[in-house]
Amino acid sequence: xxxxxxxxxxxxxxxxxxxxxxxxxxxxxxxxxxxxxxxxxxxxxxxxxxxxxxxxxxxxxxxxxxxxxxxxxxxxxxxxxxxxxxxxxxxxxxxxxxxxxxxxxxxxxxxxxxxxxxxxxxxxxxxxxxxxxxxxxxxxxxxxxxxxxxxxxxxxxxxxxxxxxxxxxxxxxxxxxxxxxxxxxxxxxxxxxxxxxxxxxxxxxxxxxxxxxxxxxxxxxxxxxxxxxxxxxxxxxxxxxxxxxxxxxxxxxxxxxxxxxxxxxxxxxxxxxxxxxxxxxxxxxxxxxxxxxxxxxxxxxxxxxxxxxxxxxxxxxxxxxxxxxxxxxxxxxxxxxxxxxxxxxxxxxxxxxxxxxxxxxxxxxxxxxxxxxxxxxxxxxxxxxxxxxxxxxxxxxxxxxxxxxxxxxxxxxxxxxxxxxxxxxxxxxxxxxxxxxxxxxxxxxxxxxxxxxxxxxxxxxxxxxxxxxxxxxxxxxxxxxxxxxxxxxxxxxxxxxxxxxxxxxxxxxxxxxxxxxxxxxxxxxxxxxxxxxxx
Ligand code: NOJ
Numbered sequence: 001x002x003x004x005x006x007x008x009x010x011x012x013x014x015x016x017x018x019x020x021x022x023x024x025x026x027x028x029x030x031x032x033x034x035x036x037x038x039x040x041x042x043x044x045x046x047x048x049x050x051x052x053x054x055x056x057x058x059x060x061x062x063x064x065x066x067x068x069x070x071x072x073x074x075x076x077x078x079x080x081x082x083x084x085x086x087x088x089x090x091x092x093x094x095x096x097x098x099x100x101x102x103x104x105x106x107x108x109x110x111x112x113x114x115x116x117x118x119x120x121x122x123x124x125x126x127x128x129x130x131x132x133x134x135x136x137x138x139x140x141x142x143x144x145x146x147x148x149x150x151x152x153x154x155x156x157x158x159x160x161x162x163x164x165x166x167x168x169x170x171x172x173x174x175x176x177x178x179x180x181x182x183x184x185x186x187x188x189x190x191x192x193x194x195x196x197x198x199x200x201x202x203x204x205x206x207x208x209x210x211x212x213x214x215x216x217x218x219x220x221x222x223x224x225x226x227x228x229x230x231x232x233x234x235x236x237x238x239x240x241x242x243x244x245x246x247x248x249x250x251x252x253x254x255x256x257x258x259x260x261x262x263x264x265x266x267x268x269x270x271x272x273x274x275x276x277x278x279x280x281x282x283x284x285x286x287x288x289x290x291x292x293x294x295x296x297x298x299x300x301x302x303x304x305x306x307x308x309x310x311x312x313x314x315x316x317x318x319x320x321x322x323x324x325x326x327x328x329x330x331x332x333x334x335x336x337x338x339x340x341x342x343x344x345x346x347x348x349x350x351x352x353x354x355x356x357x358x359x360x361x362x363x364x365x366x367x368x369x370x371x372x373x374x375x376x377x378x379x380x381x382x383x384x385x386x387x388x389x390x391x392x393x394x395x396x397x398x399x400x401x402x403x404x405x406x407x408x409x410x411x412x413x414x415x416x417x418x419x420x421x422x423x424x425x426x427x428x429x430x431x432x433x434x435x436x437x438x439x440x441x442x443x444x445x446x447x448x449x450x451x452x453x454x455x456x457x458x459x460x461x462x463x464x465x466x467x468x469x470x471x472x473x474x475x476x477x478x479x480x481x482x483x484x485x486x487x488x489x490x491x492x493x494x495x496x497x498x499x500x501x502x503x504x505x506x507x508x509x510x511x512x513x514x515x516x517x518x519x520x521x522x523x524x525x526x527x528x529x530x531x532x533x534x535x
Pocket of ligand 1 (some may be wrong): 068171208271
């Protein structure tokens, strides 16, 4: 693993990048991205300046939930390549100063994992207690009121005729939940962590890590109330007993100990889908749990200055002082931010990128963000995501998972021209890496320069965050450290931000303004965002 430059910690100071492996680069012409493809594209990532990549699951999976249903945790899925390909990727990434983070799915396995096949074979099977089994209620109905995350209308329980018990599945019936009260499950995952850490990965992104432990008595969740977050209201219940249990912190501390036993220490990044900010803040522990915890309040905010500002402000107030935030505009579960937030308008996308890079915390880009890639409308007959199957294409997650646009040629530089990719291509003529590399005014050039600026300006990386009053609720202005000001005009109007200068613009979404003096107020064009360095 590459050494950190003096005074830097890669996962705090660097910009990280999420790769959806099926869609990054296909080298064997089967329409599915693979590990060799990622290795082949490392030069792009190095040129961009990212210091770490997180790969969505690459372990063996029947793909009912596209890798999030694992059938073997210590083997690479053949569609992606082999363990040797993973080793090569880790080694080649390291040569370029890039660390590799894998996705760990500890909450559930595939129903085709040998543990579950055994568990299901008999009530007294060796692995029976590795999963969450419960008897039906007296009337034969499900053990409690928990709903399936993918479709709250359905119970999170599946009846096993042979043994007369239900098993818990918070996601699909083919994703049975593991029983994290069982010490052998914990031991098995210790070994999985070590297996990959020993191969040289830099850490794990941990899937639904807030939810691995469930209430021992499997009590009913209380109903949602009108004051709850819209997601909780959609679920119809508060996840009091199936998530955020106090005992989950023991598991996180156990993993952190393992991660810290390595040199350099490995990093734990949690998918903490916790919508109550107070509960969310506990996942950093006393510096002994997660290194980074994804905060979904930003993703769930509208692209309105006041709303975004309040989400950040709230997190800044609640996080323990030594906890380091991590921010992202999107991922494989959410529509791409250039579409969701920015309505496919490049000016807004540019402002969003300045915003993400200007916050205190590690920015995570989702593949394609660097070129402002928008969602692809995947037609109904090509839906592959189970959420899309339940709720229709636009509610599903295929639109944000389509192949990367490397160039304008047929096949988008992703696969051979004649090959039909696993999900359809988007408009690669409009957005692609090759064209944007020749254009100094492109979104790609802006993204790269923002990453470079973070590297060059210690205050932009480490400076404290302080909201500064703006001229209206459409303008979000904040200070980083003593001398850095970030101002985002999220409106159609020209605005004047008082008291920014004296100083100079270091970068603006309007590139020609770089180095322009700001002597008092900063004037911003519609949807312009800028970073100013005060004298
Ligand atoms: C969260 C993952 O990000 C998502 O893609 C997956 O479907 C669920 N967890 C279940 O593993």
